[in-house]
Amino acid sequence: MIVAVCAVIATVLFITRGGDEEASASPTPAGAAAQNGYGQSGTAGYGQSSGAAHGADAQNEAAEDAQSGPTEPQPVTEVDKTFLVKVRQAGLWEIPAGRLAQTNASSEAVKRAGLHLMDGHSKLDQLVREDAKILGVAIPDEATAEQQGWVKQMENARGAEFDRLFANLLRASHGKIFATIGEVRAATQNDLIRRHARQANQTVLDHLEVLEDTGLVDSATFADVEKSVTPK
Template identity: 30%
Template sequence: MKNSILTVLAVAAMVSCNKKETTTADNSSDTMMMTNSDSMTTLDDSATTAGTMGTENSMLSSQDKMFADAAASGGMMEVMMGKLAETNASSETAKSLGAMMVKDHTAANEELKKWAATNNYTLPTSMKAEHQKKYDELKMKKGAEFDKMYADMMVTDHKKDIAEFKKQAAEGTESSLKTFAGNKVSTLEHHLMEAEKAKATLK
């Protein structure tokens, strides 16, 4: 009888141990499944976010992106050169031309930044190499030589700008960027006219 009781107790103890091990294993399995599930959720969320960004950006044509980048870089150069003219120019003609460029191009740059934020597009935060080179060249000049070079640069640059903005207004894909470009043409034409007047005066 004693042996039977001991045997029953031993079997009960073994069953109890097996249950604990099974429970532990099950818990571990559950934990792993939850971790994997969480990881999948994170990846799915990331993929969805990346996909959304990609879709919005892919709506812009290569023309749109090229124009936006060039306009941002050129706009930065116009403002920086204008500030340089306000400080370094020896004539009032060059100084006032610089002040007008700073005012108008700062406003245009802000409009372009708002457009980029709305359309989930990242604009360049520094000038292109060609624009940086022009700025550096101008910065080295002083007095009448500075004034003449600045006026010359503004004439050349605004002729190029007008052509680029007209092209975007006609051939761009994104409607609000086309509108931005079209609306700025008259301002750029006014800048060109004033730059040509300054150039004639500063011969």
């Protein structure tokens, strides 16, 4: 009987001690898991994301301030001014030349080239007047005396004579200004002049091609342009 009672007491003591050991052991891994999962990974992840977002916000604010803040006026050089004047003068004689091609030419290719001149220089002329007003550049209201003389020659020509005269006068003029446009675009510090030079470049290139498509441009015209644009 005594042996049985002792056995029961021993069993109760064993179970109680085992439960106490399990209870005391369990907080340690749970605490470690919490520290690793939140204290390092969680906290570090949140801190990094928040810092990156704050940095991006600061950069965006700085960019907005730079855009909204005062800016210095962009320089307008004498080269820029001369460029606008030449574009204006080109339109003042090439648009009338394009009109003459519709009435005096015998070649359909020449008439087509004339239409390209009228369209392209009408758009450029509107742009040059807008930019000149913004930049405070005085532009002329008439072509040069030489350009007016070219228009007179074409007014007095008809048929095949007009076709050849038109093709060579206009191809020479466009070839020379084409080189100047590249120089202006490469050197100017003014955004409006850059935009204008890009548009002028595209327009003049189109005109060079339609004039060459007439098949009437003489080798002497190409030689004259080459001599004019070759660096001295």
